[in-house]
Amino acid sequence: MDKDNATKRRLGRALSTKIWLMLAVLLILLHALPFVFPEFVHLFIITLLYALMGQGWNILGGYAGQFSFGHALFFGIGAYTSSLLFVKLGVSPWLGIVAGIGVAVAIGLFIGFLSFRYGLTGPFFALIMLAFAEIFHMVSKSWDQVGAALGILIPLKGNSPSLMQFTEKEPFYFMLLWIVALVTYFTWRFEGTRTGLYWQAIRENQDAASALGVSPMRFKLVAMTFSAGLTAMGGTIYAQYLLYIDPDSTFGVINSVEIMLRPIIGGPGTALGPLLGSMVLTPLSEVTRIALRAYSGAYLMLYGAILVIVVIFLPDGLMGMVKNWVRRFSKRTE
Amino acid sequence: MAGDPLLVVTDVSKSFRGVRAVSTVSFHVFGGQIVGLIGPNGAGKTTLFNVISGFLSPDSGQITFEGRDVLGLKPHQICHLGIARTFQIVKPFGRLTVLENVAVGAFSRNRDTRAVENRAMEIVEFVGLSKRMNSPAISLTIPDRKRLEVARALATKPKLLMLDEPMGGLNPIEKQGMIALVKEICNRGISVLIIEHAMRAIMNVCENVVVLDYGVKIAEGGPQAISADPVVIEAYLGKEGHDAA
Numbered sequence: 001m002d003k004d005n006a007t008k009r010r011l012g013r014a015l016s017t018k019i020w021l022m023l024a025v026l027l028i029l030l031h032a033l034p035f036v037f038p039e040f041v042h043l044f045i046i047t048l049l050y051a052l053m054g055q056g057w058n059i060l061g062g063y064a065g066q067f068s069f070g071h072a073l074f075f076g077i078g079a080y081t082s083s084l085l086f087v088k089l090g091v092s093p094w095l096g097i098v099a100g101i102g103v104a105v106a107i108g109l110f111i112g113f114l115s116f117r118y119g120l121t122g123p124f125f126a127l128i129m130l131a132f133a134e135i136f137h138m139v140s141k142s143w144d145q146v147g148a149a150l151g152i153l154i155p156l157k158g159n160s161p162s163l164m165q166f167t168e169k170e171p172f173y174f175m176l177l178w179i180v181a182l183v184t185y186f187t188w189r190f191e192g193t194r195t196g197l198y199w200q201a202i203r204e205n206q207d208a209a210s211a212l213g214v215s216p217m218r219f220k221l222v223a224m225t226f227s228a229g230l231t232a233m234g235g236t237i238y239a240q241y242l243l244y245i246d247p248d249s250t251f252g253v254i255n256s257v258e259i260m261l262r263p264i265i266g267g268p269g270t271a272l273g274p275l276l277g278s279m280v281l282t283p284l285s286e287v288t289r290i291a292l293r294a295y296s297g298a299y300l301m302l303y304g305a306i307l308v309i310v311v312i313f314l315p316d317g318l319m320g321m322v323k324n325w326v327r328r329f330s331k332r333t334e
Numbered sequence: 335m336a337g338d339p340l341l342v343v344t345d346v347s348k349s350f351r352g353v354r355a356v357s358t359v360s361f362h363v364f365g366g367q368i369v370g371l372i373g374p375n376g377a378g379k380t381t382l383f384n385v386i387s388g389f390l391s392p393d394s395g396q397i398t399f400e401g402r403d404v405l406g407l408k409p410h411q412i413c414h415l416g417i418a419r420t421f422q423i424v425k426p427f428g429r430l431t432v433l434e435n436v437a438v439g440a441f442s443r444n445r446d447t448r449a450v451e452n453r454a455m456e457i458v459e460f461v462g463l464s465k466r467m468n469s470p471a472i473s474l475t476i477p478d479r480k481r482l483e484v485a486r487a488l489a490t491k492p493k494l495l496m497l498d499e500p501m502g503g504l505n506p507i508e509k510q511g512m513i514a515l516v517k518e519i520c521n522r523g524i525s526v527l528i529i530e531h532a533m534r535a536i537m538n539v540c541e542n543v544v545v546l547d548y549g550v551k552i553a554e555g556g557p558q559a560i561s562a563d564p565v566v567i568e569a570y571l572g573k574e575g576h577d578a579a
Contacts, residue, residue, distance in 0.1 A: 011437055011451040194441045194450075197430065201438045204427035211387060211421070213413035213442030213490055269429070 012192040030177055034170050041169045045241065047282040048176035049234055054262035054274030055183045056230030061260065062268035063196065064223035065203025066121065070129030071259040073136055074104040074228045076250035078235025080140065083152045083245055086163070093164040097236040101229040107132075108228030109221055116220050121206070130256065137251035151246025154239060164240045172241050180275065183230060188271035199223050200269065231259065254300070258285075261303060265310050267319025276318045281306070338401065339364050340525055341386070341417075341494055346395030348381055355381040357549040358395070363494060368516065368526045370536045370557075373546035374569060379529045380422060382546070383498055387419045388412040399494070413442060418492035420483040422499045422529070428472035432463050435471050435482055439489030454489060461485040461515060477508045484515065488524075495519060497528045501535050513539055533570070537561060545569065 015023075034041045053075060061067045081103050082096025091099075115128050141149050159167045166172065190196040198219045201209040206216050239245045249255065266277025284306075285299055292298040314321055339362035348356040356378040363369045371379050384390040386397055388409040397404050399415055407415070418439075427435050436454040444450050458467050461481045466474060471482060480500055487495055497516070501509045517539055520526055530536045537543075537557040545553040545560060547569040553560055560566055 010433060010455070011447055192434075193447065194445055197434055197438050197441065200430055200434075201427050204429060205425040207389065207409075208421065208425035208427065208486075209438065210409040211389075211413060211419050212439040212486055213410050214438065215408070215410045 011197075013188055027177075027181055031174065034173050041173055043283060043286055045169060045172050045176060046286070047278050048173070048180050049238055049241075050258060050262050050282055051180050051275040051278035052176065052183060052237075053231045053234040053259045054266070054278055055180070055187060056227045056234065057260050058227075058263040058268060058270075058274050059187070059199070059230070060220075060223045060227035062263050062270070062273065063191075063203065064199040064220055065269075066220055066223065067123075067126045068129040068227070068256075068260065069126035070131070070133030070256050071227075071231050072251050072253070072255035073129065073133035074108065074231035075235040075238070075255060075259065076133070076136055076140065076247075077104045077107060078232030079239040079245045079250045080146060080152070080235075081232075082236040083154055083239045084146060086154060087152060092162060093236060093240050094162070097164075097233060100232045100236045104228040104232030104235075105225050108224045112221050112224040113217075116217050130253070133251055133253070133256055137247055137253075140247040140251055147246070149247060151244060151249075152239075154243040154245075156243055164237075165243075169241075172237065176237065179233070184271055184275060191271065195219065195222060203269070257300075257303070261307065263317075265306065265317055267317030267322075270317070270319040272322075273317055273319045276322070280318065337365060340400060341527070342396075342398045343382075343386065344396040344398075346382065346385060346392045346397065348378075348385055348390060348392045354549045356385065356392070356546075359546065359549070359551045361544045361551065361554060363525050363527055365493070365525055366520065366523055367542060368520050368528065368540050370540035370543040371527060371529045371546065372531070372533050372536070372543060375531065376548075377546040378549040379546055380498060381549075383419060383496055383529060386412075387417060387496065410442075413490055413492075416491070416493035417496065418487035418490045418494070419496040420487050420498055420500060422502060424476075424479045424483045426471035426474065426479055426482055429470055431468050431470055432474070432482060432485075433458060433467045436485050436489045439486040442490045457485050457489050460488070460518075462511075476503055477511075480504065480512065481515070484519075488519065492524060494525045494527060497526060499529050499531060501530060509535055533561065 033044060053071065056074070057068060057071050078097070078100035081100035082093045085091035085096045085099060086093055111128060111132055115125050120128060140146050146152070157163055157165055159165065161171070198209065198214045201212070201214055202216050202219060210216055235250065262277035262281055263274040264277070265281055266275065267273030285303070288299040288302050310317065341363040343362070344360050345358045346356055346360070347354065347358055359382060361369070371382065373379055381390065385392045388404070388407050388411070391405065399417060402415065404412055404415065427438065430438070433454050436457050437450050440450040440453045440457070444453070455467070458464055461484055463478060463481055463485065466478060471479070474482060484497065484500060500516070501512050504512060513535070516526055516528065528536055528540070540557055543555065543557055543560045544551060545566050552569055553563050553566050555563070
């Protein structure tokens with residue numbers, strides 16, 4: 001059966017019916033998770049939230065190979081756009097989420113156009129993204145109209161689904177579960193399409209890609225669009241979930257690190273990488289944050305240590321390790 | 335050779351900080367022809383390739399393809415006109431499979447995934463890499479990587495295929511295989527412009543040979559005439575005879 005699959009596997013991505021059934025059952029079972037472990041619902045939500053934003057980062061950084069060190073920019077824009085629209089104008093965050101995505105995409109395309117036009121890649125592009133995130137960080141910190149350093153408190157209007165407000169945590173969990181499942185599915189499907197292959201070709205070798213008819217500028221901007229949009233979506237959901245945002249926790253450098261670390265550790269340029277990375281890193285960060293509460297920022301040292309270990313021993317992330325296991329296992333069963 | 339030339343290079347010059355890498359070089363490639371571009375190391379062959387394929391813009395001169403000016407076009411636009419190139423230092427998309435590598439080229443002509451898949455499979459077979467179809471490109475040997483480089487370029491359905499030292503680093507048997515492949519490509523009606531450092535390797539496939547030395551075209555003609563040309567021999571063997579004279 002394995003051999004059969006190998007010859008059938010061509011360009012697109014396909015799975016056998018058996019695996020699809022297993023995944024469907026898994027997705028249904030995951031709906032029970034908050035009821036089985038009610039004390040961990042917050043942890044599950046944060047895990048899914050960072051998996052979503054990790055997917056956003058992964059499209060630009062993992063697939064198209066343009067490392068961003070400032071994805072907190074898009075997160076913050078998503079959070080601030082919907083929150084300001086809601087607090088100042090009473091616009092529903094469901095519209096706010098769309099507006100946030102729109103603004104983030106516009107700013108992303110602007111930065112992308114400037115950077116890619118002048119051939120900024122690698123560390124230079126990473127730093128440009130960091131610089132823009134810091135600009136927004138500083139502006140949001142000092143501009144009274146957007147709450148300055150105090151941030152924005154989003155008034156709770158009771159349980160009102162039309163305003164993306166819920167008195168329980170579970171609805172956020174279900175919402176994020178479905179969003180992450182869909183985004184992961186579409187990312188995986190995208191890998192084998194024209195755009196997906198073009199992104200990877202640009203990542204692997206931009207000169208070779210352009211000699212084969214790929215416009216690097218155009219497809220990097222397409223990647224930027226998806227990447228900024230997904231991350232901004234996470235920002236709005238985060239704001240509605242916590243009902244409070246401030247400059248440091250949205251536009252801050254640490255948040256950029258949080259967003260990029262999950263796909264890097266899970267496996268950049270793989271559809272499951274961000275989710276896997278988040279499943280490992282989020283609980284770890286929550287636990288150490290509580291355990292090392294007395295030493296503020298100490299959990300970041302742990303992040304550093306994990307990152308060093310992963311980069312040295314697992315350059316392809318956890319997904320690389322999983323793929324190796326699968327290969328070994330399928331060889332043994334043959 | 336009937337008809338208008340496919341590629342016309344007229345008086346192209348390119349300098350790097352005062353060093354003239356290519357100096358007023360002109361030549362033609364006609365449809366269905368295999369043209370060799372030879373010369374010692376540093377003669378400006380790859381620079382000329384980079385200019386024609388849009389990776390560098392020349393300081394002066396003109397390049398037309400099927401009568402259209404190609405100067406100022408980006409590499410991907412030139413690819414869409416029907417000029418494909420390979421790189422001397424192969425640039426495989428390492429994490430993509432052989433089939434996916436070729437598909438990237440094929441997508442430039444067709445957006446339908448099934449059609450691209452079929453075309454990519456056909457080309458992979460044509461260059462003899464069928465067995466490695468689903469292997470990541472990084473796992474290929476050097477000769478296979480050279481073939482993959484040609485396959486990807488072919489997948490863009492070029493009218494002119496420019497090969498930058500496809501035989502470099504190959505042993506004599508592998509070179510024979512590559513020469514046979516180039517001949518087959520030409521039989522399919524695709525013109526080939528081929529850079530080679532070692533003259534002998536391509537002498538028996540080319541109808542026309544252009545010789546560069548220090549960025550200047552020093553000779554052009556059929557392979558027999560070229561290998562007997564004293565100026566060419568001098569460029570390859572040194573200038574002792576010239577100095578004595």
